[in-house]
Amino acid sequence: MTLIDRRAMIAASGAALLLPRPLLAQDRPDIFSWDRLVARAQRQSRTPFEDMPPHPRAAYVDYDAINQARFRDERTIWGDLPGDTGIRLFPLSATAPQPVTIALVENGHATPLRYDPALFETPGGNAVAALGPDAGFAGFRIMNAARDADWLAFLGASYFRAAGAQKQFGLSARGIAINTSLPGKEEFPRFTHFWLERSGPTSVTVHALLDGASITGAFRFVNSLTPQGVRQDVTAALFPRRAIEELGLMPMTSMFWHDQASRAQGASDWRPEVHDSDMLSIRSADGTAHARPLVNPSQPRASIFVEPSNPGFGLLQRDRDFDHYQDDGVFYDRRPSLWATPAAPKGGGQVRLYEFPTTSEYVDNVAAYWTPAVPPRAGARIDARYRLDWSSATAPAAGGIALVDAIRRGAADDQGVERLVVDFSGVPDGAKPDIWTDVNGGSLMKRAGYPIVGKRGFYRVVLDVRHAQGGTADIRLQLRSGQTPFSEYVHYPLGA
Secondary structure: OOHHHHHHHHHHOOHHHOOOHHHEOOOOOEEOOHHHHHHHHHHHHOOOOOOOOOOOOHHHOOHHHHHHOEEOHHHOEOOOOOOOOEEEEEEOOOOOOOOEEEEEEEOOEEEEEOOOHHHEEOOOOOOOHHHOOOOOEEEEEEEOOOOOOEEEEEEOOOEEEEOEOOOOOOOEEEOOEEOOOOOOOOEOOEEEEEEEEEEEOOEEEEEEEEEOOOEEEEEEEEEEEEOOEEEEEEEEEEEEOOOOOOEEEEEEEEOEEEOOOHHHHOOOOOOOOEEOOOEEEEEOOOOOEEEEEOOOOOOOEEEEEEEOOOOOEEEEOOOOOHHHOOOOOOOHHHOOEEEEEEOOOOOOEEEEEEEOOOOOOOOOOEEEEEEEOOOOOOOOOEEEEEEEEEEOOOOOOOOOOEEEEEEEEEEOOOOOEEEEEEEEEOOOOOOOOEEEEEEEOEEEEEEEEEEOOOOOOOEEEEEEEEEOOOOOEEEEEEEEEOOEEOEOEEEEEEOO
16 A cells, blocks of 8 residues: 555544544544534524533633644644645634534544643643633634645634635624624624534535524535635525524625725824725626725714625725735735625525724724525524635626726815715726716715826716715716716715
8 A cells, every 4th residue: 555545545534543532522423414413403493592601711811822822733633634624723712712612524423622731832821721621612723735824714603714815814704694783783693513524635614503592503614725715615504593683694794994085084093094805896686796985984884785686795805005005014905805606596685784983903893794685584494505705806796897996085175065086997098988976965066087197097087075064975976888887886975
């Protein structure tokens, strides 16, 4: 038997051969399947919700303690197999204080992992070491073959995040969103159990059990690392415990503090722009590409986009020019975009964008998700299948049309009038598009459009709008050639 054959045999013969025996919680694995997980989630939805209490010592594990606690390289799960599938585990912390159960799956059998403090190398006095021998794990991450970066991480509630083509994390996704835009009603269901299965040299399948006060669910994430970034094919079966006023499917969460438009509104940070994402993009059923630049509003704001079906939407980091950020520490210009594509559109609903104020880069203040037109009732089953692409894509909804390149705003010549400047890229030389506008909550005072001198393919639209003091003018804008769309369909809340 050659060495290659032996390694292939090990990969197929069970995770127990790859791990130190103390890390396995039991010698005899349990039978595991997707159908069993779905049935478990459905049974659980018929019982009262019981939340897992936080570990009593997790509150002492702060940011510094987490960064000082290093997962030992030699304990990386599947670390002796080639490829990008090495699993490392997170300890509990102040921000993720509730333990989760993690098991490894091979050939239809699952073996849970036992927490071992020796997995982490810590300096003296580190709070991770004080968690105790039975603390449990907070989550996990998947490492690349070089072990110098992780490309997917699940940590806390139902949150997870992945890297784009530039090996950079940014925004996050969630398994589910509950009442996100309803003041005082938001819930955060959490993944309580994970089952990990190595499905290829660049692929790991993650099964997860979701539990919360209003809903339970079974999730399957088929995760692959590609040259373009991370791709996740997601299957979910959801079971509401009770009626849910606002159910958010395919939810994603990001941070937008300021850009070149909001600096004029008093942003104080030295960097010209600070955001993980700068635009909500929607591909409408009729082929329209909607573009809603993000804002940091003065008060919480929900924007609703009604769709007869859901061809796709996402939060993008369109601006990828380092000079626009000047951050050589966390590199906002490299943050991934996230695009959600349903496997099969299922009826009408809404893409909802929820934004609330922030004064720092440490608060996620943006959420986007799909809400079905009919709110779910208790005892129903909701099936969802969709794909998530984490990449450097800047225009997944649009093809062959002009794109929003930059938004700027400031005072106009007349008192009480605000100026909105929208720059489009990808405009053919010599083109003279028609400027279609609509203003709700204000009056359009002036409108102009022209090619930008010295910037080939760029076209600038200038709108002067009067709106009530402290109010918002919702502006819609599109470049057209007759009735044919020439650009993205732009939505902007001037004054928000």
